[in-house]
Amino acid sequence: MPLHDISTRITKAEAAAGRVAGSVKLIAVSKVQPNDRILDVLAQGHRCFGENRVQEAAGKWPGFMETYPDVDLHLIGPLQTNKARQATELFSAIHSVDRPKLAKTLARLAQEVGACPDLFIQVNTGEEAQKAGIKPSEADTFIAECRALDLPVVGLMCIPPVDEEAALHFALLAKIAARNGLEGLSMGMSDDFEKAIALGATHVRVGSAIFGERVRPEE
Numbered sequence: 730m731p732l733h734d735i736s737t738r739i740t741k742a743e744a745a746a747g748r749v750a751g752s753v754k755l756i757a758v759s760k761v762q763p764n765d766r767i768l769d770v771l772a773q774g775h776r777c778f779g780e781n782r783v784q785e786a787a788g789k790w791p792g793f794m795e796t797y798p799d800v801d802l803h804l805i806g807p808l809q810t811n812k813a814r815q816a817t818e819l820f821s822a823i824h825s826v827d828r829p830k831l832a833k834t835l836a837r838l839a840q841e842v843g844a845c846p847d848l849f850i851q852v853n854t855g856e857e858a859q860k861a862g863i864k865p866s867e868a869d870t871f872i873a874e875c876r877a878l879d880l881p882v883v884g885l886m887c888i889p890p891v892d893e894e895a896a897l898h899f900a901l902l903a904k905i906a907a908r909n910g911l912e913g914l915s916m917g918m919s920d921d922f923e924k925a926i927a928l929g930a931t932h933v934r935v936g937s938a939i940f941g942e943r944v945r946p947e948e
């Protein structure tokens with residue numbers, strides 16, 4: 730679907746939910762997409778992109794950024810502590826802060842570098858064993874821990890279980906964010922971003938609906 734159509738759907742969803750136009754940021758998820766598709770979206774003027782692997786992003790984005798220095802790159806996939814330095818250099822936001830060890834590493838890097846990407850804490854709202862994220866019951870404590878480390882926590886992120894009603898997970902994430910005074914909500918993908926906007930998403934992560942099906946498997 731053309732980028733323009735996705736933007737129109739976002740604008741309509743914002744209006745339908747009584748939200749301010751432009752309050753939802755579209756992260757175009759470009760993982761494993763061929764370069765020509767990414768360049769096409771860049772040429773249309775879009776600048777906010779999401780990648781789920783540090784290595785893959787580090788391989789392609791510095792090149793694109795030579796031509797498009799105003800790209801706003803978001804890490805939406807798991808982050809190993811040994812890649813944290815590279816991630817803080819490349820990304821303007823990290824959506825996958827999910828454990829104390831990573832928070833401590835990011836805090837140390839922030840001290841050292843004097844800057845830190847915007848951070849979202851990933852919550853495993855479905856409490857799935859195979860999925861990253863802090864458990865909902867441990868979220869308040871972890872958010873407080875991150876704040877005590879002076880980390881710039883701007884919001885929460887979730888990836889609902891594939892076989893469950895996403896709206897329940899979006900609502901849970903919004904509730905945890907509200908009681909912790911967090912404004913950012915990174916939720917909603919190609920199949921459910923309008924639903925996420927209705928429930929307060931500030932960042933939607935849309936991949937295949939913009940770029941087409943991913944040509945390589947992710948794993």
Ligand SMILES: *Cc1c(COP(=O)(O)O)cnc(C)c1O
Pocket residue numbers: 758760781805806888918919920934935936937938
């Ligand atoms: C791949 C991915 C997306 C985008 O998924 P689509 O269904 O292609 O829109 C969003 N969020 C995360 C964390 C992803 O890994």
